[in-house]
Amino acid sequence: xxxVKVFDTPQDAAKSLAAEVAELIRSRAAEGKPxxxxxxxxxxxxxxxxELVRMHREEGLSFANVTSFNLDEYSGLPRxxxxxxxxxxxxxxxxHIDIKPENVNLPSGLVAPEDLDAHCAAxxxxxxxxxxxxxxxxxxxxxxxxxxNEPGSDDSTITRKIQLDELTRSDAAxxxxxxxxxxxxxxxxxxxTIMAARRVVLMAWGAKKxxxxxxxxxxxxxxxxxxxxxxxxxxxxxxxxxxAASELQ
Ligand code: GLP
Numbered sequence: 001x002x003x004v005k006v007f008d009t010p011q012d013a014a015k016s017l018a019a020e021v022a023e024l025i026r027s028r029a030a031e032g033k034p035x036x037x038x039x040x041x042x043x044x045x046x047x048x049x050x051e052l053v054r055m056h057r058e059e060g061l062s063f064a065n066v067t068s069f070n071l072d073e074y075s076g077l078p079r080x081x082x083x084x085x086x087x088x089x090x091x092x093x094x095x096h097i098d099i100k101p102e103n104v105n106l107p108s109g110l111v112a113p114e115d116l117d118a119h120c121a122a123x124x125x126x127x128x129x130x131x132x133x134x135x136x137x138x139x140x141x142x143x144x145x146x147x148x149n150e151p152g153s154d155d156s157t158i159t160r161k162i163q164l165d166e167l168t169r170s171d172a173a174x175x176x177x178x179x180x181x182x183x184x185x186x187x188x189x190x191x192x193t194i195m196a197a198r199r200v201v202l203m204a205w206g207a208k209k210x211x212x213x214x215x216x217x218x219x220x221x222x223x224x225x226x227x228x229x230x231x232x233x234x235x236x237x238x239x240x241x242x243x244a245a246s247e248l249q
Contacts (some may be wrong), residue, residue, distance in 0.1 A: 002217050002231055004238045006245045010205040013239040014047035017137075021052065022061050024135060034065045036127070038136030038194070039093075040147075041070070041085045044203050046092060046139060053096040062064040067130050069123075070106040071147035072139070072188035075161065077109045083175055084109060085223075107159065107187035116187075120159040124193065135236030136197035138187055140204050143167050145210050148188035154223040157190030191226050200236040202227065204244040213240060214247040 007013040024103045030034045039045075055061040065129070070085055081084040086106050094104055105126060111119040127133060143165045149157060150165045163185055173179040194200065204213050216227035217238060230236040 002233075002236055004217060004237055004240060004245065004248065006240050006242060008242065010044075010047050010241050011051075012202075013203060013205075013241060014051050015046075017048050017095040017203070017239060018051035018055060020061050020201075021135065021152050022055055022059075025061065025063065025066060029062065029065045034067055034130070036067045036069065036130050036132065036134050038189075038197055039068050039070050039089065040137045040205060041072070041088045042139040044139035044205060048137070049093040049204065052093065056097045063097045066099050067103040068094075068099065068105060069127055069130075069133060069189075071194075071246055072186050073107040073109045074183040075185040076108050076183050077189065083172075107189075109187065110182075111187070116161055120161070120187065123159045123189075127193065127196075128191070133197035134199065135196055136200045138200060138202040138227075140202055140212060140216065140227050141165075141168050141206065142171060142211060142212050144216060144227050145190070146202065146227050148186040148196075148228075149191050149226035151224045151226075153191050155191045155195060155224045155229045159189050161185055162188050191223075191229050195229060195233055198235060200230060200233055201239060202230065202236070203239045205241045207243040207246060209224065209244045210247040213238070213244050 003179060025035050072088060073085045077084040081087060099168055107123055108119060140146060143150055147164050150162055169182040172182045176182045215225045219225060219228055221228045221231050
C-alpha cells in the first residue's frame with residue numbers, strides 16, 4: 001500500500017511537503033552536500049512552490065545547493081511560450097529563489113528529430129551523474145500519467161518522446177486557447193526514471209482527481225495507470241485533499 005496523507009486543504013498539504021523539502025535542503029547544506037529535486041508542473045504544485053518562495057523570502061531558505069530536473073516539456077514550444085514548462089518553472093519558482101541557473105534542468109521542447117535520442121539519453125545520464133534524484137515531486141493526470149507517462153508506459157520506460165493522450169490534450173486545451181493549439185507530443189522522464197528516485201511524493205487535489213487516485217492507490221499495478229507503479233516504490237507517498245481522497249476505501 002502507498003502511504004496516503006489526507007489534508008483539509010491543498011495549502012496544508014503543500015506546507016507539509018515544503019517543510020520536508022526545506023529540512024532536506026538544510027540538512028544537506030549543513031553537511032556541505034547538494035540535493036537533487038525532481039520537479040513537476042501543472043496547477044497542483046503551485047501552492048507548494050508558493051510556500052518554497054515564501055520560505056526563501058521570509059526564512060532565508062537557500063536553494064544554492066539544489067539541482068533540479070523537471071519531469072517533462074511539450075514538444076515544439078520555445079522557452080518563452082507561456083505554456084512551456086520552462087516558462088512555468090521560472091515564473092512560479094526559479095525566478096524567485098536563489099537556485100543557480102546552471103543547476104536547472106528541463107528537457108528541451110525544440111530538439112531536432114535527429115538529436116532526440118541523444119538529448120533524452122543525455123538527460124538520463126545527467127541525472128545519474130548528479131547522484132540520482134533525492135526527492136521527486138509529482139502531480140497526476142486524469143489518465144493516470146506521472147510526468148507525461150500516458151497509458152501504455154511501463155516501468156522499463158526512460159526519458160523519451162511520447163504521444164499525448166486526447167484526455168490530457170483536452171484538459172490542457174483551455175490554457176492553450178483551444179485543443180488545436182495543444183502540442184501532440186512531449187518529452188518526459190520515464191516510469192523507470194521516476195521509480196529510481198529515492199523518495200517520491202505525489203500530490204492531488206479536487207474531486208476530478210478522485211477516480212484516478214483510487215485506481216493508482218487501490219487498483220492493479222498496470223501500464224494503463226502509470227502512477228500505479230508507485231505501489232511498488234519503497235518510499236512513495238500521496239498527499240491528498242479530502243476531495244481527491246473521497247473514493248478511497
Ligand atoms: C500535466 C503534467 C503533469 C501534471 C498533470 C496534472 O499533464 N505533465 O506533470 O501532473 O498535468 O496537471 P494539474 O496539476 O494541472 O492537474
